[in-house]
Amino acid sequence: MAVAGEVSLDEHETDFDKYGILIKVKFRESGQLQVLSADHQSGGERSVSTILYLVSLQDLTNCPFRVVDEINQGMDPVNERKMFQQLVRAASQENTPQCFLLTPKLLPDLLEYSDACSILNIMNGPYFEKPSQEFAYMRNVITKVNVFSFGIVMMELFTRIRQTGTFEHDGEHISLQEFVEKSFQGGVDAVLSIVDDAMDIPTATQRGKVVKVLELALSCT
Numbered sequence: 001m002a003v004a005g006e007v008s009l010d011e012h013e014t015d016f017d018k019y020g021i022l023i024k025v026k027f028r029e030s031g032q033l034q035v036l037s038a039d040h041q042s043g044g045e046r047s048v049s050t051i052l053y054l055v056s057l058q059d060l061t062n063c064p065f066r067v068v069d070e071i072n073q074g075m076d077p078v079n080e081r082k083m084f085q086q087l088v089r090a091a092s093q094e095n096t097p098q099c100f101l102l103t104p105k106l107l108p109d110l111l112e113y114s115d116a117c118s119i120l121n122i123m124n125g126p127y128f129e130k131p132s133q134e135f136a137y138m139r140n141v142i143t144k145v146n147v148f149s150f151g152i153v154m155m156e157l158f159t160r161i162r163q164t165g166t167f168e169h170d171g172e173h174i175s176l177q178e179f180v181e182k183s184f185q186g187g188v189d190a191v192l193s194i195v196d197d198a199m200d201i202p203t204a205t206q207r208g209k210v211v212k213v214l215e216l217a218l219s220c221t
């Protein structure tokens with residue numbers, strides 16, 4: 001595909017409230033660069049452009065994590081596979097923030113997963129039984145579904161520890177759930193000590209909210 005794009009600052013002299021970012025793209029050899037909008041590109045083309053723009057910012061911005069919601073919806077299989085390759089490659093580099101891709105479906109036979117990836121299949125509802133520890137601790141992408149509760153996802157997000165089974169802590173092997181639970185036994189400071197250092201929580205109010213989120217996460221598991 002003869003694709004191209006550019007990003008520029010949309011200036012309005014001294015009217016700074018109207019400043020913005022202009023993203024221009026084209027998807028055909030003979031086409032002209034046009035502003036990214038519903039008037040010029042299809043839904044799939046806008047999704048591809050958006051995710052590539054976000055990936056390009058990966059090394060330029062400092063944040064603890066990123067969340068991308070259903071960015072692959074509307075993409076054709078070729079572009080979805082290429083998008084996934086780019087996203088995994090960028091998010092798997094060292095010293096980059098966590099990246100969460102939320103989607104109701106992915107292409108089959110995606111082989112681009114790296115060791116830095118976790119696959120979380122979340123199933124919930126009044127007719128779904130509580131998942132066993134056997135499911136909650138597995139990471140491999142296999143036919144047998146891996147089930148992670150909302151609580152485990154929140155614990156992974158705030159601690160940056162992947163739930164891949166048990167790990168050694170203070171001379172014993174414990175699960176992520178046990179790790180968070182033990183921190184509460186040491187009080188608020190102990191709970192905050194297990195939070196990802198990349199998270200900026202300078203105020204007492206923010207720290208209190210983080211503790212409450214982890215407390216809620218424990219109650220969900």
